[in-house]
Each structure stands twice: as structure tokens, then as C-alpha cells.
Amino acid sequence: MINEVINKVLSAKKYENIHPSTVKRTAERILEEDEKISDDEAVKKIKKELYTIHAHYYNGLDYKKALNSFRKNPDNIKNYEHWLRKYDNNRLKSVKNDCYGKIFRITGKPRVILDLACGLNPLTLQWMNLDKDAEYYCYDIEKNMINFLNEYFRIIKMKKCSAFFQDVVSRIPEMKADVAFIFKASTCFEWQKAGNTMKVLNGLKTKYAVISLMMRGEYNLDGCRNYFRKLLGEKYDDSYEVVSEKEYFRILKK
Ligand SMILES: C[S@@+](CC[C@H](N)C(=O)[O-])C[C@H]1O[C@@H](n2cnc3c(N)ncnc32)[C@H](O)[C@@H]1O
CATH class of the missing domain: 1.10.8 (Helicase, Ruva Protein; domain 3)
Structure with missing residues (x-):
């Protein structure tokens, strides 16, 4: 059956x-x-x-069209902005507001990043200001998206970046890294089964994990803090947060 x-x-x-x-x-x-x-x-x-x-x-972002436009002009940041805006305008505002700078001031500039349940967040890579030889590995559950991201990494010549077709709850990434991003995905993990986020966090071999939540409705600043107090329990630490536009980032030292 x-x-x-x-x-x-x-x-x-x-x-x-x-x-x-x-x-x-x-x-x-x-x-x-x-x-x-x-x-x-x-x-x-x-x-x-x-x-x-x-x-x-996902509102049907045309991967083929996006890749063609990247190929035509791989160095034009405005073009990445255009596609990022279609995907998530709030994330674009956050990155232009230097959310990565604020996060990395706490974690240190990472050499190796894991982006779990990445969606199209790798399109923000240009705003992370990583070194050219930085390693960035991302994971999601849609094959076409993963193929799109790998081709995008090739076009922007980030040789040490790869996207993996992987369910991170079923198979937690084992790679050692400085920082793991879990942006706007903990609610999806918890929806699948309460406790999944902690299961993933406990399994990761990274120095930091950065978990984000959209700020809207009941999730105002206090709502977000309460959400993380409940989610993280004794791992919650008041000192590590970044608030950027409509997104709240909680930073966890592991
Ligand atoms: C709200 S989107 C966030 C995407 C991205 N992190 C961002 O901030 O733009 C949630 C993502 O989680 C992915 N996802 C959900 N469950 C997953 C799992 N078990 N393993 C890997 N990815 C998962 C979905 O495919 C989707 O891309």
C-alpha cells in the first residue's frame, strides 16, 4: 500500500x-x-x-529564462536583484540592508557555509561578500531547483559551491562548516513533525546555526523571540539576534 x-x-x-x-x-x-x-x-x-x-x-520562477539572462551578463548584479525580487522581495531588502554583514560580525566571516532548505536563497550569494574560494553547500528537496542552482554557481564561477538534492530531516548534512543557515524553514520542519528542527540542529557539525523567521502577524519582535524560546529551550541565548527588515535571525552558537 x-x-x-x-x-x-x-x-x-x-x-x-x-x-x-x-x-x-x-x-x-x-x-x-x-x-x-x-x-x-x-x-x-x-x-x-x-x-x-x-x-x-514558489510562484513559477522560470529557471531557463533566469539562467539565460545570467549567462548573457554574469557580472550584472542588477540582474540577480531582478530575479531575487521575483522570488522574495523582503529577502532582497534584508541583504541590501547588510543582514549578512550583521550576522557575520557575530559568527565571524565564514569559510564554509551550509544552507539547509535553501530555496532560492543562493541568489543572495553576491551580497555575502565571501572570499572567492569560500565553500557554500546548499540543500533542498526539488530536483529542478537544485539543477538550476548548480548551473548558476557555474555561471558565477563559484567553484566550491554545490547544491544537493537532499531531504535534510531524513539525512542531516554531515559536512563540517562554520555556519549553517536555516532560513524560514524551521516552521516547515516543525509542520512535518514537532521536534524536527532540534533534531537537525543537534545533528549538524557546524560552529553556528542561523535560523530565521518572517516577521508578520503574531510574529512581531516579541512573537519571534517567544517562538525561539520555545523551539530552542535551554539552547536559547538572549545575546544572539539580528533583526532585518521583515526577517528575524536567531544565531545559535553550537
Ligand atoms: C519557506 S522556504 C525557505 C527557503 C529559503 N531557506 C529562504 O529563506 O528563502 C522553505 C524551503 O524548505 C524546503 N524544505 C522543506 N522541508 C525540507 C526538508 N525536509 N529538507 C530540505 N528542504 C526542505 C522547501 O523545499 C522550501 O524550499
């Missing part, structure tokens, strides 16, 4: 590029929660969850 359910989800056009281990993990949980659920109902529930944790954030 579980294999049929997984195959049905992965054969849908919208989800064919999602990592099979994400689908499998979600299917296992949903079938365990309700032993009497029909295959069709399970498929529906899994798709809904995949929409919430992934598809919901």
Missing part, C-alpha cells in the same frame, strides 16, 4: 521533482496516524502537505 501511495504522489506532474524520501517520510507518518485511511485520501493528504512545505513558496 505505501509504495502505491508514494508512486501515485511522485507521478503527479506537480510533485514528480520532489525528493522521494520526503514523500516516503510523509506517507509513513500519515498512514501511521490513520490506519484506516484509503490510498486516495492518503495521496490527497500528502500532496497537501508537500504544497505547504514546498510548492506554496
Whole structure:
């Protein structure tokens, strides 16, 4: 039964590029929660969850068009700004407001970064002001996005940057690094199962982890601090925060 359910989800056009281990993990949980659920109902529930944790954030950025424009003019920062604005205008404002400078003043300038559940955040690489030989490894669950990011790294000649098609909850990155980014993804991890963020954090071999949350609605400054107090428990430390435009960054020394 579980294999049929997984195959049905992965054969849908919208989800064919999602990592099979994400689908499998979600299917296992949903079938365990309700032993009497029909295959069709399970498929529906899994798709809904995949929409919430992934598809919901993407409004059809045209990877081919973006890559063509990068190839034509690889050094034009305005072009990256254009595509970043389409993806996440608030993130663009944050990076132009030097959120990375503020974060790296706390963590030190990193030589190796892991960007977990990266989405299209690697498009902000030009604002990180890393050394040309810095290493930046990013991870997400959509194959087309990962292919796009690897081609983008090639175009901007960041030789030590790679994107990995990997579910980081099922398989926590083992690479040693200075900093791990978990931007706007802890809510997705917790949605999948409460406690996932701490599981990932505990498994990482990095000196720092930077976790962010969008500031909106109940998540004003106090709301964000409360969220992290609950999420991090005794690992919460008052001294490490950066507030930038509409995003709140919590920095955790590991
Ligand atoms: C709200 S977006 C944030 C993207 C990016 N970090 C940013 O700040 O722009 C959440 C991302 O988490 C990814 N994601 C969710 N669960 C994941 C998992 N278990 N492993 C890897 N990526 C995951 C989704 O595919 C999506 O790209």
C-alpha cells in the first residue's frame, strides 16, 4: 500500500521533482496516524502537505529564462536583484540592508557555509561578500531547483559551491562548516513533525546555526523571540539576534 501511495504522489506532474524520501517520510507518518485511511485520501493528504512545505513558496520562477539572462551578463548584479525580487522581495531588502554583514560580525566571516532548505536563497550569494574560494553547500528537496542552482554557481564561477538534492530531516548534512543557515524553514520542519528542527540542529557539525523567521502577524519582535524560546529551550541565548527588515535571525552558537 505505501509504495502505491508514494508512486501515485511522485507521478503527479506537480510533485514528480520532489525528493522521494520526503514523500516516503510523509506517507509513513500519515498512514501511521490513520490506519484506516484509503490510498486516495492518503495521496490527497500528502500532496497537501508537500504544497505547504514546498510548492506554496514558489510562484513559477522560470529557471531557463533566469539562467539565460545570467549567462548573457554574469557580472550584472542588477540582474540577480531582478530575479531575487521575483522570488522574495523582503529577502532582497534584508541583504541590501547588510543582514549578512550583521550576522557575520557575530559568527565571524565564514569559510564554509551550509544552507539547509535553501530555496532560492543562493541568489543572495553576491551580497555575502565571501572570499572567492569560500565553500557554500546548499540543500533542498526539488530536483529542478537544485539543477538550476548548480548551473548558476557555474555561471558565477563559484567553484566550491554545490547544491544537493537532499531531504535534510531524513539525512542531516554531515559536512563540517562554520555556519549553517536555516532560513524560514524551521516552521516547515516543525509542520512535518514537532521536534524536527532540534533534531537537525543537534545533528549538524557546524560552529553556528542561523535560523530565521518572517516577521508578520503574531510574529512581531516579541512573537519571534517567544517562538525561539520555545523551539530552542535551554539552547536559547538572549545575546544572539539580528533583526532585518521583515526577517528575524536567531544565531545559535553550537
Ligand atoms: C519557506 S522556504 C525557505 C527557503 C529559503 N531557506 C529562504 O529563506 O528563502 C522553505 C524551503 O524548505 C524546503 N524544505 C522543506 N522541508 C525540507 C526538508 N525536509 N529538507 C530540505 N528542504 C526542505 C522547501 O523545499 C522550501 O524550499
